[in-house]
Amino acid sequence: xxxxxxxxxxxxxxxxxxxxxxxxxxxxxxxxxxxxxxxxxxxxxxxxxxxxxxxxxxxxxxxxxxxxxxxxxxxxxxxxxxxxxxxxxxxxxxxxxxxxxxxxxxxxxxxxxxxxxxxxxxxxxxxxxxxxxxxxxxxxxxxxxxxxxxxxxxxxxxxxxxxxxxxxxxxxxxxxxxxxxxxxxxxxxxxxxxxxxxxxxxxxxxxxxxxxxxxxx
Numbered sequence: 001x002x003x004x005x006x007x008x009x010x011x012x013x014x015x016x017x018x019x020x021x022x023x024x025x026x027x028x029x030x031x032x033x034x035x036x037x038x039x040x041x042x043x044x045x046x047x048x049x050x051x052x053x054x055x056x057x058x059x060x061x062x063x064x065x066x067x068x069x070x071x072x073x074x075x076x077x078x079x080x081x082x083x084x085x086x087x088x089x090x091x092x093x094x095x096x097x098x099x100x101x102x103x104x105x106x107x108x109x110x111x112x113x114x115x116x117x118x119x120x121x122x123x124x125x126x127x128x129x130x131x132x133x134x135x136x137x138x139x140x141x142x143x144x145x146x147x148x149x150x151x152x153x154x155x156x157x158x159x160x161x162x163x164x165x166x167x168x169x170x171x172x173x174x175x176x177x178x179x180x181x182x183x184x185x186x187x188x189x190x191x192x193x194x195x196x197x198x199x200x201x202x203x204x205x206x207x208x209x210x211x212x213x214x215x216x217x
Contacts, residue, residue: 028124028131028152028159031068039064043114050111054104061107070153070160071099077162078176082183090188097195098179105201116140129154 026034042060043050050057075095076083083091118138125132130153137146151163163172182191182200194200 028133032121057107061103070162080176093192097192101195
């Protein structure tokens with residue numbers, strides 16, 4: 001049984017299969033609902049190609065999933081207190097390096113789990129330019145369903161995801177804790193370098209992550 005990044009990380013991996021970009025502005029719930037079929041179908045149609053050509057898989061994730069995430073905002077939230085000390089170039093480099101690291105980390109899990117869950121999307125709860133979309137991941141291996149929430153914000157007329165919560169644990173805030181520790185220890189330039197070289201893999205940890213290291217969704 002393969003080790004997952006953690007309960008939260010694995011849950012977010014499964015949820016990412018529900019995401020892709022659309023030319024026309026959609027409501028928060030429509031983004032999740034519509035994209036579920038598209039991404040899963042893409043992987044099903046090309047599963048052998050993606051298994052043998054990971055670059056093709058990463059390119060698909062880059063094209064279809066990344067555009068509906070507010071990566072600029074996410075990068076700044078994760079940098080947190082270090083944002084004021086970083087140059088504009090460092091902020092952009094961190095955003096790109098962190099995004100690419102996530103693509104490689106989660107795309108592999110997407111390929112593994114694309115046909116092992118059913119996704120139930122609830123109506124969005126919209127408050128001005130903020131929205132939350134609750135979903136339930138129904139796992140086909142007999143394990144309990146995973147409730148999740150996509151936190152979204154409206155920017156340039158489009159709804160974009162900036163956080164994913166599983167069992168009330170924030171993916172972004174967990175990453176911020178990890179990156180804060182690494183930047184304090186080695187500096188932002190070193191963190192960017194290690195992210196680019198694949199030497200630093202961000203891991204979202206739940207309190208009981210250690211107990212779940214051998215658990216698969």
